[in-house]
Amino acid sequence: MDGASKRERLEGVTAEVRACRLCPLHEGRMNPVVGGGSLDSPLVLVGEAPGRKEDEQGKPFVGSAGKLLDSMLEEANLERSKLFITNIVKCRPPNNRRPLSKEVRACSTHLETLLGIISPRVIAPMGNSSTGHFLRMFGLEKAKIGDIHGNVFRVEASWGDVILFPLYHPAAVLYNRTLEQELKDDFAALRRLLEG
Template sequence: MPMGKEELMRKLEEKIRNCRKCPLGQLRTNAVPGSGSYDAKVMFVGEAPGYWEDQKGLPFVGRAGKVLDELLEGIGLSRDDVYITNIVKCRPPENRDPTEEEIRACSPYLDMQIDIIRPKVIVPLGRHSMGYLLRKFGFEPEPISKIHGKVFRANTLFGRIIIMPMYHPAAALYKPPLREELRKDFEKLRKILNEL
């Protein structure tokens, strides 16, 4: 009998926790595979874990996570309804941006998570996850300021999906006007989910 989603994800999470494919594996406290529903319609993909994520082994548990929780709540969702992960599963030193090499080493895990969960909508949060996911599905990335909230429709082996890039919630902490942009993009997301 083929393995169910739960079992496949548990095995994959174990692999991620034991991974040493790039130098970040030596530096982390905890790998951060992701969390949420394995049957989620929507998957959020951030860049990389920060300090608190590294401490707790969970994605988006610091200040940016609080922003994300508020945005989800604003459209009637909670973390239990969605799946949240990052393109890189271990914290880069000093919370620097992940390198191309780190993204290359780690992205197969994200690809497997997408194949197992089979979301209807993927929301890249920030330019690194946006760049990777748009290229993966055959689109040319543009600056996030130009394409946040835009809908890209892609074909996968498990059907059509929507990719909808958004600003990273951390951006709203540094530039408060972006919180309103994020709120509007989440409203668009609510409409899309209601039509699915």
């Protein structure tokens, strides 16, 4: 798929998400957050859901977790503008609660369309909710992020072979600084994986 077709298809998904009422999360949103970055990226980072700042600006990871993510990317020598970042649900849950399974299921069509457009070589789900969603999607055994972060899972997606590489969510590091070094090490490993 060439760049123009990808951009056209992204515009289509963006319009669908803006009009979407498939789950109750549309009721409280200011702006849905489809995602952002390069449509040619070999890596898609997938968080949980937009927070307050993301909802205000319609952009992913622009709050405090986003700042931490930026510093992790910089340290791993990964340029944010060359990656694509999104979430498993596109609308902010009330009071930043975790999205319910039925909301994640409802929003999975948008996520799958987006991933199909980008066709990344690596998907890095961040946190338990996002990792759980991808483990289910690819028929892998349920596991906690603390047990499988930084592990490589080779799976088959509709566009080809994909590596699933779970990471801690940057927000988890804000609450528990002892996870910081582990997340840094995982980003360094992710960088090596992309170079390999």
